[in-house]
Structure formats: C-alpha cells, structure tokens
Amino acid sequence: MRIPRALCVTLLAVFGAALLAGLSPAWAQVFNGADLCHATSPQPKSTDALPAHFSCEGTPQAYQDSSLWLRIPARDLPADIAEEPALLVHYSRFDRLDVTFLYTDGTRARESVRNGDFAGHWRIGGQLEFAPPVRTAPLQDIVLHFNRLASQDMLRLRLVGRDEAASRTTTLALWVGGALTLLLIGTLYNAVLAVSLRRQFPLWQAAWSGGMLLWGTIWSQAHLMLVPGLAGAFSAQLCSALACLAITCATFSAITSIGSHDVPRIVRRTVLTLATLCSLFGLPVSFIRTGPVDLLAAIIGVLLMLTMLSVGGCLAFAWRKGSAEARNFATAWIFPIILLSTADFVGSSTLFRGGGPQLMVIFAAAWQTLWLAAAASRTHARLRQEHAAARRAEAQARELARRDPLTSLRNRRGFIEMIEPILAEVTHGREVAALLLLDIDFFKHINDTYGHDTGDDVLVALARTLAARENARCIAARLGGEEFALLLSGPAALRAAMIAEDLRRTIAAARPGDPDAGGTVLPPIPGLAMTVSFGVCPAIPGEVFRDLYRKADAALYRAKHEGRDRVVVAAPGNDAPRDRGQLEPVSG
Known part of the structure; x- marks a missing residue:
C-alpha cells in the first residue's frame, strides 16, 4: 500500500477549505470565565438558592474546592438567538455543572450534568449543549454553577441559536470523523x-x-x-x-x-x-x-x-x-x-x-x-527499487563471471554449473545427454598467418554458429582457447553424432564474408578457411563432468590424430574412443 503525496496535498486543501468555511459562522456571543460576574460559595446541598450577590470586578478566588457561580446577561441577545438560544460549554474539568435559565417573569429552568453522566448534553467536538425551554417571557439571565472547577481561565462559553448549534455540531462531527x-x-x-x-x-x-x-x-x-x-x-x-x-x-x-x-x-x-x-x-x-x-x-x-x-x-x-x-x-x-x-x-x-x-x-x-x-x-x-537494482546487478555480475568475454558463450565454470543438474537427471534415469567437444583445426596457423585479431574474429564466428543452435536442450560454451563444447539432452542427445556432423559440414562450408553459410561469417580475407574436429561422448548414469569430459576429449584427440575435420564418438562406459560409425551411421 502506497499513499501518494498528491493525495496528501489534496486532502490538506480540502481540510483547509472546510476549516476556512468555519471561520465566519453565524453570529455568536462568546464568554470567558473571567469576563463574567461571579460568586463563590461552599458546595451547597441544593442549587435552588442562587447567590444574593455577584461581583463583576476582579477574578474569582478559592473556587477549586468549592462552588463557582457565573452569570451571563441575556437581556440584549440578538433576536435570532433570544428566540431559541443554546449555551455551548467547551470545558469539562468539574464535578458538576448546573445551568439555570432565569426569565423576566421570575420562572426558572435548570439542567445539570456531572462527572460520569452528561446524559444527552454532550456533543461531538468537545462541548456540552444546554437549551432552555421556549417560553413567552424573555430570557433574562443564565447562571452557571460549577462544583470543583479546575480553571475558570480555560472555560469557554458560547451563546448561539439552536439552528446554529445543530449546524455546528453536524459540521464538527463530520470534520472530527474524517480526521480520526x-x-x-x-x-x-x-x-x-x-x-x-x-x-x-x-x-x-x-x-x-x-x-x-x-x-x-x-x-x-x-x-x-x-x-x-x-x-x-x-x-x-x-x-x-x-x-x-x-x-x-x-x-x-x-x-x-x-x-x-x-x-x-x-x-x-x-x-x-x-x-x-x-x-x-x-x-x-x-x-x-x-x-x-x-x-x-x-x-x-x-x-x-x-x-x-x-x-x-x-x-x-x-x-x-x-x-x-x-x-x-x-x-x-x-x-x-x-x-x-x-x-x-x-x-x-x-x-x-x-x-x-x-x-x-x-x-x-x-x-x-x-x-x-x-x-x-x-x-x-x-529502497526496494535500489535493492532490486542491486540484485539485478549482482545477478548480471554473476552471469558475466560465467561468460567468455570474447564470444559471450558460457565459460568452463558457467558450463559446468549449467550441465550438473542435467547429469544428475541422467544419474536418476530421467534424462539422456551427450557431450560434444570441438576444436578449430590449425588455429595456430590462422593466428600466425593472419594475426591474432583475425583469430579472434574466427572464434567469434564459430561462437555465433553454436549460439544459434542453443536452446533448452542444447547448451554451448567456450572451454578455453579454440576449444568449444555443446551438451545435448533429450532426443537431441540420441542424435549427437548426426548433429555434430551437420555442424562440421556447415562450418567447413563457410566462406570468407559469406553470410549464408549457416550463420558462420568468416572475416573477408582471401584464402581463409576453417574446419573443426569433434569428440562426442554419451553420458552414462553416475558420471560426473570430469569423467565425461575426459572421454570426449580422448575422442577429440583421436579425431585430430586421424586427420582432423571429422567426428569421433567415444564408446559409452569405456575410456577408449572409437569411430562414430561403430555407434550409429552418419550419412555422407
């Protein structure tokens, strides 16, 4: 899960617009505890009797362990508030609060809340709402009686119309709900x-x-x-x-x-x-x-x-x-x-x-x-991208370490790592395989006659021919110098000698600068030619690469000894190589 920063900016803009909409609400009369006439007294057993005198000067003292009385004059309220007023209290650090509404005809109405029981007076947004009953007589005063108020300086009181109070409550509920x-x-x-x-x-x-x-x-x-x-x-x-x-x-x-x-x-x-x-x-x-x-x-x-x-x-x-x-x-x-x-x-x-x-x-x-x-x-x-890039770079470095830098074929190390699982399958009888070793004939003569750069070009040309044959059942490699290898598996392994013969003919038919000779494009040098000798050895169960290579190399040595530009197949299970014709016929 990813949270886009653009979403955060959008949400911030929405929040800002919503909050700015609340900066200019309908008219409200705001009071602080220090702004009102006050009186203090011991905690009374009954709140029916109001203090006889309220002081409108100074600040109340010694009220935290007793009672604090505050009086809000309500005679001069605007008409929209005076008809149906609502008192909002934005502080709740007290033991008990009694709100008494006094009317000009001498009648009273009182509502109370206390710790642990705000009844239906609490509202979302950290406030308490008190609404006096509607009467024909105008509202004269509102008297608040606090038992054990923690701080009158932090007390906030607001007088608004009931419709405005409902609107405030709804708006605050939406804002708070969204933010939470x-x-x-x-x-x-x-x-x-x-x-x-x-x-x-x-x-x-x-x-x-x-x-x-x-x-x-x-x-x-x-x-x-x-x-x-x-x-x-x-x-x-x-x-x-x-x-x-x-x-x-x-x-x-x-x-x-x-x-x-x-x-x-x-x-x-x-x-x-x-x-x-x-x-x-x-x-x-x-x-x-x-x-x-x-x-x-x-x-x-x-x-x-x-x-x-x-x-x-x-x-x-x-x-x-x-x-x-x-x-x-x-x-x-x-x-x-x-x-x-x-x-x-x-x-x-x-x-x-x-x-x-x-x-x-x-x-x-x-x-x-x-x-x-x-x-x-x-x-x-x-970090994940960097980690993935590092893993890709590491994998690429491992792959490059297993590749021949000149021909891009696998080197001996990479070749052995690739064929070991196949040889293991041969050991368990679930696979057949054969190793083809091939060596360029008279490669030293090519280097001495045409130069080492041309010799490198010849190696690359042969590598391209082998690479064109690569697939899941054919793995090619340059083992070193002018020696190359192919490991065939599956049905191709049963036709290893025929595939080797086909490759030998294709390579021998290549002409300098001719792009149509099986992908083997020799440098355009007059007189340049290339032939290869093959040693082929079928893999037997339980055989490791070293033993398989030794037998294929012996077959390759015999091909060289018998005149080069030919295919020799080693007898399975025997270190002494024999001619390919003794294993299977090859036409031509």
Whole structure:
C-alpha cells in the first residue's frame, strides 16, 4: 500500500477549505470565565438558592474546592438567538455543572450534568449543549454553577441559536470523523511499515498517530458513544496526559528518523531525555485538580515548547546536511506539534465553529501522518527499487563471471554449473545427454598467418554458429582457447553424432564474408578457411563432468590424430574412443 503525496496535498486543501468555511459562522456571543460576574460559595446541598450577590470586578478566588457561580446577561441577545438560544460549554474539568435559565417573569429552568453522566448534553467536538425551554417571557439571565472547577481561565462559553448549534455540531462531527479516520489509517499503515522495514521511526510514528487518534477521540467526546461513564474531568485530564505522551512519541519519531551521522549523538540523547521528562512531569500534573493548575500548565507548556525548539534545531541542522528525512519532518511535523503543545495548556480560541485549536490539531496531525506516511512509502519504494537494482546487478555480475568475454558463450565454470543438474537427471534415469567437444583445426596457423585479431574474429564466428543452435536442450560454451563444447539432452542427445556432423559440414562450408553459410561469417580475407574436429561422448548414469569430459576429449584427440575435420564418438562406459560409425551411421 502506497499513499501518494498528491493525495496528501489534496486532502490538506480540502481540510483547509472546510476549516476556512468555519471561520465566519453565524453570529455568536462568546464568554470567558473571567469576563463574567461571579460568586463563590461552599458546595451547597441544593442549587435552588442562587447567590444574593455577584461581583463583576476582579477574578474569582478559592473556587477549586468549592462552588463557582457565573452569570451571563441575556437581556440584549440578538433576536435570532433570544428566540431559541443554546449555551455551548467547551470545558469539562468539574464535578458538576448546573445551568439555570432565569426569565423576566421570575420562572426558572435548570439542567445539570456531572462527572460520569452528561446524559444527552454532550456533543461531538468537545462541548456540552444546554437549551432552555421556549417560553413567552424573555430570557433574562443564565447562571452557571460549577462544583470543583479546575480553571475558570480555560472555560469557554458560547451563546448561539439552536439552528446554529445543530449546524455546528453536524459540521464538527463530520470534520472530527474524517480526521480520526485518517489518523486510524495512518496508525495502521505506520504499524505495518514498522514491521516490514524493522525500523524505529515508523514504530514511533505509529505510536504518535495512535496517541493522537486516542486524544482526538476523547477530546471530541466521541468515546462517550461507547463508554458514557467516562464523561467529565477524567477524560479531560486524560487528554492532557495523552498530549504529553504524543509529543514524546513524536520527538522520538523525528529524532530516530534522522541518521546518526546527521546529528551528534550527545545532542540526540539530550533531546530524547528532554522529551521523556515532558511525559514524566506532564502525566502527574495532568491529573491535578486543585492548586496552581494554570501555573503548572504554563510550566509544562514551556517545557514542551523547549522540546519542540530542540527538535526543530536538530531537524534544521540535519536538513542543512542534506537529510531528506529531516526535510520531510520539518515540513510536516512542526505545525501540528506546536498546536498540540499549546492547545491544552495555553487556553483556547473560539475559531472553527467552537472546535478551537484542538480541532486544528486533529487535522494537522492527520495531514502530518499521511504526509510522512507518503514520504516513508516513497523512501521504502526507492529502497526496494535500489535493492532490486542491486540484485539485478549482482545477478548480471554473476552471469558475466560465467561468460567468455570474447564470444559471450558460457565459460568452463558457467558450463559446468549449467550441465550438473542435467547429469544428475541422467544419474536418476530421467534424462539422456551427450557431450560434444570441438576444436578449430590449425588455429595456430590462422593466428600466425593472419594475426591474432583475425583469430579472434574466427572464434567469434564459430561462437555465433553454436549460439544459434542453443536452446533448452542444447547448451554451448567456450572451454578455453579454440576449444568449444555443446551438451545435448533429450532426443537431441540420441542424435549427437548426426548433429555434430551437420555442424562440421556447415562450418567447413563457410566462406570468407559469406553470410549464408549457416550463420558462420568468416572475416573477408582471401584464402581463409576453417574446419573443426569433434569428440562426442554419451553420458552414462553416475558420471560426473570430469569423467565425461575426459572421454570426449580422448575422442577429440583421436579425431585430430586421424586427420582432423571429422567426428569421433567415444564408446559409452569405456575410456577408449572409437569411430562414430561403430555407434550409429552418419550419412555422407
């Protein structure tokens, strides 16, 4: 499976267009906890009684172990919101939340959620929705009562129309679902890549994308569809812990992808140690409910940013040294990591239809995962191509080592390797074979009379004639000097003497420069002629090449001794050669 980079770019463009569409939603009134009138009190046994006084100056104090009350004025809401308002709460680190809607006629309506039970108020996109009942009397105020709120600075509240709230929820569900699906694909792909490549980088990348998948699922509250009892503060804290772990995995992924020769080892170890400390410190802090939560969150944020800057420095250093992996990471990694390192700890904006930077983190992580997966695929494909090319080159080198450089026929080594399996089949009675040795007559005279270049041309001409006869049942070779060999198998082996005689006549009939004499084209030199002598020996079961060659060579020697330009067949099973006529008749 290969993910094209063009697909990643296309997906990024689609995501960007979708997110930009969320930058200008219908009108919404946005509040931060510090913007509203507030009151604190011990945790009441009943929320029916509202505080008698709300302070609109300063910031609330000592509310983490008690109750915090916030009042949202609703008298001057625009008509489209005032008719059917919906309150969206984008923070869930509390034990209980009661939302009371006060009307101008003195009536009240209250809705409540608590840890482990958000009922029907949770929405995809990490938000809670509260909608007051429609009444004839206008809405006057909305009072929120939090028990053990972790931080009012991180609290985000939005007032929108119900239609707009439904539109936001649907849009966020589509965006989140698409991004989580891409993260799932990236996680599985990188896991498979880690197994196939046996490298740390894709393994850490799979851990990063898997952590982001889990983080996005919990942040968006999609997990409540399966485990509704996890609603509330624990899930929000778990998101912060996962953010620290994900950044640590991302750091390990980035650093291990860079070659050890691109970044000094001491620098690599320092950055990896810093990333590990981020998790060791961030995990326990993520689950703190009281105390200086905002300060600790800021410290973790600074620590994470230092880690990111260190990794960025390593990537820039390796990039300048020509590392392709560093370039891929630098272009795909920095943006989502910076967003992630700040989203949970530095407050949240109100963009992207209420999704805030967390939604952007999911999109950026999905894009980064696919981008790096595409880069890894390309690297993997290039490595496979290089490996295949190396194997082809190795095979070609092995083949060349078994070929005669002048004639391109197999040399002695290549010939023996090719015929050994055939001789083994002869031993088991499943094959018949015969060896033909041939030697150019008076080759020294050709060299001495016409020169060694002409002698080489004669060797090449004979090699072409033999090569033209090659097939699965006929293997040709130059064993050395002017000596050549053919191994015949199957039915051709039974006609070995006749084939040798046919070859002898064809070669003897060749004339200088004549292309029609069986493919044997001699150099166009007047008076040049070539004849060959053959020694033929049928193979017997259990016979190795050395013994077969010795008998064929003895037959060839006899052909030379008897006047050359003839075929002599060795008797099977006997070292003493005899004339071909004693084995089978040859016409002419």
